[in-house]
Amino acid sequence: xxxxxxxxxxxxxxHLSNLEAALLELEQAPTSAEEIDAAFxxxxxxxxxxxxxxxxxxxxxxxxxxxxxxxxxxxxxxxxAPLINxxxxxxxxxxxxxxxxxxxxxxxxxxxxxxxQFTEVTGEEHAGPERQxxxxxxxxxxxxxxxxxxxxxxxxxxxxxxxxxxxxxxELSGLGEIHVTTRxxxxxxxxHFEPETCVxxxxxxxxxxxxxxxxxxxxxFVGDEWQIDITAITADEDCRLGDLLVDQKxxxxxxxxxxxxxxxxxxxxxxxxxxxxxxxxxSTLDEQRxxxxxxxxxxKATPEQSIKVPQxxxxxxxxxxGELVILQARLEQLALESDDERASSLAEELSRLSTGLRExxxxxxxxxxxxxxxxxxRLVRDLAxxxxxxxxxxxxxxxxxxxxxxxxxxxxxxxxxxxxxxDHGIETPEVRREKGKPARGHLWLSAxxxxxxxxxxxxxxxxxxxxxxxxxxxxxxxxxxxxxxxxPQEIYQLIFEAxxxxxxxxxxxxxRGVGMDVxxxxxxSLQGRVQLDSTLGKGTEVCITLPMTLAIIDGLMxxxxxxxxxxxxxxxxxxxxAVPETEDxxxxxxxIRHRDALIPCLRLRDFFRVxxxxxxxxxTVVVRVGEALMGITVDExxxxxxxxxxxxxxxYQGAGGVMGATIMGDGQIAMILDVGELVEQARK
Amino acid sequence: xxxxxxLAPMDAIQSLQILSFVLDEEWFGVEISGIQEVLEYxxxxxxxxxxxxxxxxxxxxxxxxxxxxxxxxFEMHLSAPTVDTCIVIIHVEVDGENxxxxxLADRVHEVVEIDTADIKPPPRIGNRIKTAFISGIVRHDEHxxxxxxxxxxxxxxxxxxxxxxxxxxxxxxxxxx
Numbered sequence: 010x011x012x013x014x015x016x017x018x019x020x021x022x023x024h025l026s027n028l029e030a031a032l033l034e035l036e037q038a039p040t041s042a043e044e045i046d047a048a049f050x051x052x053x054x055x056x057x058x059x060x061x062x063x064x065x066x067x068x069x070x071x072x073x074x075x076x077x078x079x080x081x082x083x084x085x086x087x088x089x090a091p092l093i094n095x096x097x098x099x100x101x102x103x104x105x106x107x108x109x110x111x112x113x114x115x116x117x118x119x120x121x122x123x124x125x126q127f128t129e130v131t132g133e134e135h136a137g138p139e140r141q142x143x144x145x146x147x148x149x150x151x152x153x154x155x156x157x158x159x160x161x162x163x164x165x166x167x168x169x170x171x172x173x174x175x176x177x178x179x180e181l182s183g184l185g186e187i188h189v190t191t192r193x194x195x196x197x198x199x200x201h202f203e204p205e206t207c208v209x210x211x212x213x214x215x216x217x218x219x220x221x222x223x224x225x226x227x228x229x230f231v232g233d234e235w236q237i238d239i240t241a242i243t244a245d246e247d248c249r250l251g252d253l254l255v256d257q258k259x260x261x262x263x264x265x266x267x268x269x270x271x272x273x274x275x276x277x278x279x280x281x282x283x284x285x286x287x288x289x290x291x292s293t294l295d296e297q298r299x300x301x302x303x304x305x306x307x308x309k310a311t312p313e314q315s316i317k318v319p320q321x322x323x324x325x326x327x328x329x330x331g332e333l334v335i336l337q338a339r340l341e342q343l344a345l346e347s348d349d350e351r352a353s354s355l356a357e358e359l360s361r362l363s364t365g366l367r368e369x370x371x372x373x374x375x376x377x378x379x380x381x382x383x384x385x386x387r388l389v390r391d392l393a394x395x396x397x398x399x400x401x402x403x404x405x406x407x408x409x410x411x412x413x414x415x416x417x418x419x420x421x422x423x424x425x426x427x428x429x430x431x432d433h434g435i436e437t438p439e440v441r442r443e444k445g446k447p448a449r450g451h452l453w454l455s456a457x458x459x460x461x462x463x464x465x466x467x468x469x470x471x472x473x474x475x476x477x478x479x480x481x482x483x484x485x486x487x488x489x490x491x492x493x494x495x496x497p498q499e500i501y502q503l504i505f506e507a508x509x510x511x512x513x514x515x516x517x518x519x520x521r522g523v524g525m526d527v528x529x530x531x532x533x534s535l536q537g538r539v540q541l542d543s544t545l546g547k548g549t550e551v552c553i554t555l556p557m558t559l560a561i562i563d564g565l566m567x568x569x570x571x572x573x574x575x576x577x578x579x580x581x582x583x584x585x586x587a588v589p590e591t592e593d594x595x596x597x598x599x600x601i602r603h604r605d606a607l608i609p610c611l612r613l614r615d616f617f618r619v620x621x622x623x624x625x626x627x628x629t630v631v632v633r634v635g636e637a638l639m640g641i642t643v644d645e646x647x648x649x650x651x652x653x654x655x656x657x658x659x660x661y662q663g664a665g666g667v668m669g670a671t672i673m674g675d676g677q678i679a680m681i682l683d684v685g686e687l688v689e690q691a692r693k
Numbered sequence: 694x695x696x697x698x699x700l701a702p703m704d705a706i707q708s709l710q711i712l713s714f715v716l717d718e719e720w721f722g723v724e725i726s727g728i729q730e731v732l733e734y735x736x737x738x739x740x741x742x743x744x745x746x747x748x749x750x751x752x753x754x755x756x757x758x759x760x761x762x763x764x765x766x767f768e769m770h771l772s773a774p775t776v777d778t779c780i781v782i783i784h785v786e787v788d789g790e791n792x793x794x795x796x797l798a799d800r801v802h803e804v805v806e807i808d809t810a811d812i813k814p815p816p817r818i819g820n821r822i823k824t825a826f827i828s829g830i831v832r833h834d835e836h837x838x839x840x841x842x843x844x845x846x847x848x849x850x851x852x853x854x855x856x857x858x859x860x861x862x863x864x865x866x867x868x869x870x
Binding site (some may be wrong): 328331332336572616617618655656657659660661665667670672678679680690 | 742756788
């Protein structure tokens with residue numbers, strides 16, 4: 010990707026999602042300076058970049074938003090809920106404007122209408138983008154924040170001359186985060202106290218993006234006799250209390266050294282030695298704490314360099330690593346067969362390397378799931394507004410890492426589940442109040458890693474599932490026989506059937522009955538599982554369990570005649586020898602005894618029509634799909650293998666019972682079984 | 694590969710290079726730009742419960758490539774693989790995705806250059822295979838070569854047809870012993 014316009018678009022989208030995140034944050038805390046700054050910066054950057062790549066209209070439009078945030082920052086404009094709504098709309102509008110450098114007349118009209126709304130708020134003349142940098146020319150777009158110490162020692166006559174230190178501090182605080190310590194100047198003598206004489210000395214620690222010049226500008230009007238000392242502190246420079254005191258000329262350097270020799274705590278010692286009043290030490294300690302905090306922030310704020318890589322290159326890398334793993338397996342087998350010590354040591358070495366390489370490559374593909382959470386927050390917010398409900402979405406575990414492919418394919422089912430919770434689960438404020446619940450509903454979305462698998466929970470405190478209604482609906486639709494005795498879990502499973510919806514009214518959002526079955530299928534296609542739990546009147550919880558990646562799985566290799574089949578190890582319960590006595594000849598269904606229960610069993614040889622004669626003793630692998638157990642009978646169980654999953658391609662799309670293929674050590678291909686579908690097909 | 698490359702407009706291109714191969718003693722030709730390579734026959738791993746026409750998959754340098762048997766699609770006589778049996782790897786659009794695909798051939802002959810002017814439209818009747826699959830017929834030496842329109846052979850409707858065949862088959866029952 011070298012086209013500057015593409016790069017601009019991608020970055021602009023990133024900034025837009027930052028803006029969105031900031032806005033949603035601001036909706037809760039409208040005065041958070043950090044978020045306002047974030048919003049301002051994203052608008053500022055889009056404006057500048059848009060201008061550079063020829064998106065003039067966009068640049069102009071963004072300018073107004075930038076001005077708006079600037080006003081907000083200065084406290085002239087308050088971020089009200091309607092205003093945030095407007096800005097969110099503007100954010101969506103910007104996304105549309107990104108399509109074309111010279112947008113259609115309709116889009117331009119939308120821009121104009123929105124600009125008028127914003128200029129009304131900002132009170133800004135309908136000026137063009139020429140009048141760009143308002144009060145904050147000092148804000149350098151790039152560069153990291155720096156930490157300065159400014160020692161201010163006003164002239165003794167300062168107050169008599171009509172100077173005040175407060176405006177200065179206010180101006181400094183406009184440049185960044187400040188911490189002020191005050192102390193009495195060395196000339197202070199209580200016996201000759203004169204109220205009008207200034208004996209105050211100030212020490213200011215300032216974190217700012219502004220340049221040194223703009224700091225100096227603050228002091229442009231103070232008298233010449235003032236002592237202003239601006240020193241930049243680097244993050245590496247350790248700020249020891251003693252040094253600070255020396256710097257502030259409270260303690261003479263040699264005096265400090267003497268004291269330091271006596272250790273242990275500099276502060277106490279300095280106080281005890283009578284070199285400085287306890288308050289002075291205390292306030293300097295505060296300053297030290299502030300500086301250390303800021304330094305820590307700075308270290309954190311300088312992130313590790315990262316680069317952007319197109320998805321297909323990563324896929325390619327993954328493919329090649331997969332091939333390497335296969336090659337390594339072949340070499341290992343060869344070494345084993347040839348019984349050559351040198352070959353096996355080579356194979357071992359290669360195995361170590363390829364394992365490392367594979368892990369690193371996986372790691373690269375891993376992304377925190379939080380990248381999608383931001384989108385959900387907006388969705389929940391908009392949807393709740395549309396439905397006239399009050400809902401808060403709380404997310405947890407945004408840092409949980411998942412394969413990017415999984416994240417991409419997970420997004421739609423999650424959207425669906427959230428919509429369901431909002432639409433059917435959470436009641437309107439009135440209903441909630443009647444039921445004695447808080448008017449505002451809660452939605453929880455959490456992700457966590459659990460035993461090598463990812464668990465995603467979606468929970469609401471809404472109405473819960475009405476088992477009776479589900480059951481009567483199921484009977485009405487003929488899914489269940491009347492009078493069937495089902496436990497709640499079985500009833501919940503019914504809503505995953507196709508064409509099933511219990512919503513009283515079909516809404517725009519959900520309720521057409523296309524949904525939960527699709528959700529279930531997409532989760533299962535990711536080798537995941539969905540479970541549902543609910544308490545009537547209290548809420549519903551959906552639990553999704555997923556493997557961390559789709560590119561490689563732990564597999565159990567089995568054999569039927571000369572064919573090899575891999576079962577995902579996550580579904581395997583155990584392997585047993587199927588003994589003929591336990592077959593139920595009456596029903597024609599083969600049942601095997603497994604821990605005092607009879608479970609149905611599928612003989613792969615017959616099901617897949619593999620030729621050849623079965624051996625005398627067959628093996629049965631007991632697999633678990635959802636709550637159900639099933640046996641899969643094979644000739645032999647070969648063993649546990651790391652299995653690189655290869656797609657069978659378009660031609661074999663929809664091949665039943667097979668989720669992919671893998672290449673074995675000898676170069677032959679083995680099918681990887683889709684156990685869930687196998688069970689489904691076998692039931693029919 | 695689209696129709697253009699299989700049968701270029703007569704006035705634009707003077708000649709065409711095709712690879713000729715034999716299926717059940719019938720000569721076929723495919724324009725060479727869509728061909729990746731020709732492999733010796735090797736063991737094809739079956740994908741369970743798929744139409745017979747889709748033979749299975751092979752491992753081509755770490756990639757899993759499907760192999761089809763056009764003889765089944767064209768309802769021809771099947772003979773066991775011999776030393777002459779080859780797998781021709783072609784690139785074809787399947788459901789809008791460029792897919793490498795192996796075609797089983799009883800024999801592969803040579804690349805021949807043919808004059809586009811010599812290409813005759815397929816006869817309307819008397820073909821063993823669907824007319825839609827043929828883009829033209831050309832005479833080369835002693836043989837008639839049928840130029841295949843592969844994009845039609847692997848068109849979604851055709852694939853749906855063969856996929857249906859498998860679903861109509863009786864699924865294997867539970868074991869009853």
